[in-house]
Amino acid sequence: MIKIALLLDFTEEYHKNLLRGIIRYSREKGPWAFLRIPVYYRETLGADGIIKHLKAWGAKGLIGQFHDNTEISKFSRAGISVIAQDFEERLHGVPNISGAYQETGELGASYFLKKGFKNFAFYGFKNIVWSRERSEGFEKKVQEAGYKVHYFEHKKARSMNLWYYKPSVLSQWLKSLPKPIALMACDDNQALHISEASKHAGLRIPEDVAVLGVDNDENICFLSDPALSSINLDVEKGGYEAAKLMNRLILKQKMSHDILIKPTRVVTRTSTDIYATPDTHIVTVLKFIHNHADRDLKVDEIVREVPLSRRSLEKRFLETTGYPIYKYILNLRIEKFAELLERTDKSVFEIAQELGLNDTKNIARQFRQIKGTTPRGYRQRAVHH
Numbered sequence: 001m002i003k004i005a006l007l008l009d010f011t012e013e014y015h016k017n018l019l020r021g022i023i024r025y026s027r028e029k030g031p032w033a034f035l036r037i038p039v040y041y042r043e044t045l046g047a048d049g050i051i052k053h054l055k056a057w058g059a060k061g062l063i064g065q066f067h068d069n070t071e072i073s074k075f076s077r078a079g080i081s082v083i084a085q086d087f088e089e090r091l092h093g094v095p096n097i098s099g100a101y102q103e104t105g106e107l108g109a110s111y112f113l114k115k116g117f118k119n120f121a122f123y124g125f126k127n128i129v130w131s132r133e134r135s136e137g138f139e140k141k142v143q144e145a146g147y148k149v150h151y152f153e154h155k156k157a158r159s160m161n162l163w164y165y166k167p168s169v170l171s172q173w174l175k176s177l178p179k180p181i182a183l184m185a186c187d188d189n190q191a192l193h194i195s196e197a198s199k200h201a202g203l204r205i206p207e208d209v210a211v212l213g214v215d216n217d218e219n220i221c222f223l224s225d226p227a228l229s230s231i232n233l234d235v236e237k238g239g240y241e242a243a244k245l246m247n248r249l250i251l252k253q254k255m256s257h258d259i260l261i262k263p264t265r266v267v268t269r270t271s272t273d274i275y276a277t278p279d280t281h282i283v284t285v286l287k288f289i290h291n292h293a294d295r296d297l298k299v300d301e302i303v304r305e306v307p308l309s310r311r312s313l314e315k316r317f318l319e320t321t322g323y324p325i326y327k328y329i330l331n332l333r334i335e336k337f338a339e340l341l342e343r344t345d346k347s348v349f350e351i352a353q354e355l356g357l358n359d360t361k362n363i364a365r366q367f368r369q370i371k372g373t374t375p376r377g378y379r380q381r382a383v384h385h
Contacts, residue, residue, distance in 0.1 A: 002250060004243075005035045005054050007042065007064025008085060013217035014235055018085075018097070021239020022063070029247060039065060047074045054080060061246045069093060081249035083242055083259070089129045095249075096258045097242050101130050104231055104263040105137025105184070108212050111266045112182035113145050116320060117210070117276040119178040121150040123194055124186030131186035134214065138184050150177055170197035179208050180276050188213035188220040188230055195224040195271065206274040216267050226270030231263050267339060275320060281306040282320045285313065289325075293332050295356035299325050333357070334370045341379045348375045 006022075008015045026032035035057055041050055042065070051074060054062065061081040066072050069091050075082050076094075084090075085097040105122075112120065120142045124131035139149045152173045174197055177183075185191035191213030198209050205211055205226055213221065216232040238261035245259065266272075275286050288305050289297065302325060303310045317325050333355055340351045349360055357363045367375050 001031055001033050002061070002247070003033045003035065003057060003059045004246065005037055005050075005057075005059045005062045005064070005080075007037045007039060007050070007062060007066075009039050009065070010036065012215075013219065014215050014233070017235035018239040018242070021236040021241070022243040023239075024236070025240045025243035025247075029244075032243075035059065037064070042067075042071075047071045051075060051078045051080070054078075060250045063097070063242060063246065066091060081246060083246055083249070086129055090258070095242075095245055095256050097238055097261065098258045099130055099233065099261040100263065101133035102137030102140070104214060104233070105134040105139070106141045107137075107231060107263050107266065108134075108184040108214075109138045109141030109145075111212065111272075112184070112210070113141070114322070115182070115210070115272070115275050117180065117182035118147055119150075119181045119276075120147055121152070121177055121181050121183040122186075123152050123183060123190050128186075134184075134186055150181075168200070170194070171201035174198055174201050174203055174209060177209075180206075180210065180274075181208070182210050182212075182272075182276070184212045184214075186214065188215045188217045188228060191228050191230070191271075192220055192224050195226075195228065205271050210274055210276070211271040212266070214263075221267075221269060224271065229269045229272040230267050232265055232267050234262050234264050237261070265335075265338075268335070277320045279316060279320060281308055281313070282316055285317065285325075286321075289329055289332065293329070293336060294354065296358075297329055330366060331370065334367055337363070337367060337375065338371060338378060341375055351375075 006019070008018065010016055010019060037050060055078060059080055062075055063083045063085065065085050065087045067088070072082050072084060072091060072094050083095045083097060090096045090098055109120070122135045122138050124135055126132055135151070142149050152170065170193065174194070183194060185194055191211050194209065194211050195205060198205055203209050211228060213228050213230040214233070216230040221228040221230055238259050241259045245257070249256070273290050275283065277283060284306055285302055288302060299310065303313055306313060308316070314325055317328070321328055323331065336355060337351055340346060340354070344351070346354070348364070352358070352360045352363055364374055367378070371378055373381065
């Protein structure tokens, strides 16, 4: 039996999903035995103290968070294979569980640009790799569209200060930004800080500040009022691939490489559920569509919400969103369908009923047109990833 130690913070949803992937590989290829080490042991026992425990237990590998390569070299010399999770910077000489951070930032920017925003901001840490590179990707995409990004960055001294913030300072910064502003935070924790600081500043979310986080940690996202939108990451697949690599390292199969966790999609909740347009009639229509997306909306019904002819509304809607009204509604419902396929065990028929879609054959065809696979195929892919 292979024994693997885990030096990770399992209070966070990211690491819980990582563990799910590791466990899935263990069940397929194992059995493996696991020892979860609290992260504070890194400071209280130090690398030497942890190594002593791991050697007594018979650990062959360690997946964990490390401050620097000095710590890692001690484990390697002790005959323990190591994979690092880059919670501050990528480390050299060992595989890292890393992320497509720039791609995640680009996804966030593209999401906001499609919503018509012209003002952008990023909130994060300049001296932490996953925050810095997400901001670089975000800025790259925003600049390509001809706009600039406003920044507010923590000056982190120690990891224990990572989530510390001052609402008064944040509130002043948020007040100073041009409105409406599309703000991406480096993760959900920081997005929650923005939500709270906006309340201190008397700013409305999403009307004044549209807030997007990363990780899709539902416990954090729903702590915010309104609930936070977030970029979902394929973390469980990353855990599976990390376990697979660890097995090769232990067997001395020299195939060392970084594990790259990619973003999958933006999960839209209330904090970004808005279009940045001065056209109040389009804002009214979009709010109506999003509030009633769980039933079979007709264009004629939507036209009655504003003092415009159908032709005039459809023209202005297309100019604002880039989509005809019916296509926008269809895309929105397919996204909600996909989200329920991922996070629930409900059948395709049950989800269709919940969203007011009575023709399951037709919705399956429409789903395939937009997502490139059937609802069942989408769910299977989500499970295997």
